[in-house]
Amino acid sequence: MKVFLCGFGTIGQGITEAIMLKKDFFMKRYGKNVKIVGALDSRTYVIDPEGLDPKALLDTKKKTGKVGTETYSKPSEVMDKLDFDVLIESTPTDIKTGGVGLENIMYALNREIDVVTVNKGPLALKYWEIMDLAKEKGCMIGFEGSVGGAMPIIDLCQYDLAGEKIKSIRGIFNGTCNYILTKMDNGQPFEQALREAQQQGYAETDPTSDIEGYDSACKVVILANSVFGRNVTFNDVDITGITSINADAVALARSNGMVIRLIGEVSPTKLEVAPRLIPKGHPLSLPGTLNTAEISTELAGPILISGRGAGRMETASAIISDLVGILDKRFGE
């Protein structure tokens, strides 16, 4: 069972570590190992058809800042050199064009290789193009980690609730915004809360994608397509971020027993990200960095799922979940 890692940042390193940790699990479940036969970061690559040593990969990246010594001009040139079963795509999200992630996914599918992606860009822009190609080529494509990190909402909606009619999903899809808004609940001004989020490592140096709601919008689009069968892209989402929320608004909410949360909402007719008033005590009012989604169903009523929305090993967990889904089908009993 051979995998190729496109992207060797935080997530790529996390999945490498997880594959090491899960060695016994894979051996027990499939009677064989998962081998990493290739890995590339933004400039360099390393390959070995017999399988690379995961620990050496991590050490090299740590020491040199690069995963390999060879450079490449296009990832496909590197992948062309190898046979493998699954592409794990974790290059940075490009929400304008889909970027190299989109190219990598289409390349793999065209070669009839299964894909696990945590890269939101390709799915938020070209969901059906990707799915149609996967279907045509008989490929599986996992993207649990692209929505809410370790919160297993895709599996939940697609498998566990397969017999249910899902009416709508409302949720907190960005832990950074929720952290900032939680701090504002307690009287901190926006700027200070943002700085604290950056100091804690929750927010990027450039926090635009989080605080303007773009990151949440990507996730809402992926749910609209995958759960509701809609045909929409990032550009169809009504997006309002949290930058204009001030202390007065938060105080007014509080005096009415409410808090302000950045809520993504998707249904057969809705596609929106905006700050909303949520009653205290409601599951979507919870403080902190968790992602939480409220799934409204026809028979079961509301079902709530929460999990860490980001993080190295948390996202690796979602990738492992997808990988197990694929390997069960391809190599299972």
Added chain:
Amino acid sequence: MKVFLCGFGTIGQGITEAIMLKKDFFMKRYGKNVKIVGALDSRTYVIDPEGLDPKALLDTKKKTGKVGTETYSKPSEVMDKLDFDVLIESTPTDIKTGGVGLENIMYALNREIDVVTVNKGPLALKYWEIMDLAKEKGCMIGFEGSVGGAMPIIDLCQYDLAGEKIKSIRGIFNGTCNYILTKMDNGQPFEQALREAQQQGYAETDPTSDIEGYDSACKVVILANSVFGRNVTFNDVDITGITSINADAVALARSNGMVIRLIGEVSPTKLEVAPRLIPKGHPLSLPGTLNTAEISTELAGPILISGRGAGRMETASAIISDLVGILDKRFGE
């Protein structure tokens, strides 16, 4: 696709209604209908190898209080008369012996018939006996509805988190107790909160199983066996109910920013149901009748799932989910 319903109380009627509602869904997914070929309640039965009219079943039960006109002495005598693919078992829980539910499940498995059960008794007493027989006979057995009604925790742990190491599960597994404790948060005495729960239809006339923690204990045992691979029964659980919680305890908790909740806890070494102090703002502190479980995982950290723990259509949703799992395997693409 023929099903037989053992039990035609609230749940049996709910699943009958759900099968009607999902007619188009089943036809689209499998190209055929799900037919109810037999149904029995505590005294009467009705069968038709060609399929019964679900609406007529519901009308008869409503008008006469019975599902059929014929009586039986043992359910197996009735089931002997028919061929069917899935037994749906929803007779009342008997936590002393497993009761007729256990007999029905073993009967079906011995005939190589798949089973969906929401009856907790058989699973809380003879989990491995049931699973070993199912394995021997090549049968599938779904029991999502037996733990937390519409909260899909079994699927979540067994499939979505298949690659994860689950370290422990802590949760609220009884909505009635949580309703009572929420009322007590606000200063109501236990007896009054209990009466209100009974008036609202959340608590039974005899609330023993809920307030003494027996119901939660059944669910904890099922999780211990199914998720942690332990070999335990109801009698192995340390159980403390909520009857001794008084206003002083609640006030003391409140003054420390905490609430009291009845928590079931299971791990490779723990098996316990007891009132616990939970910080306000923690997901397990939420008010109301939802069931909530916090699943601690190795890589993903905490994952939380909530849903309605009981209710006619809510439990029917869990049964449909199991039924779809079985039918996908037996009749799917």
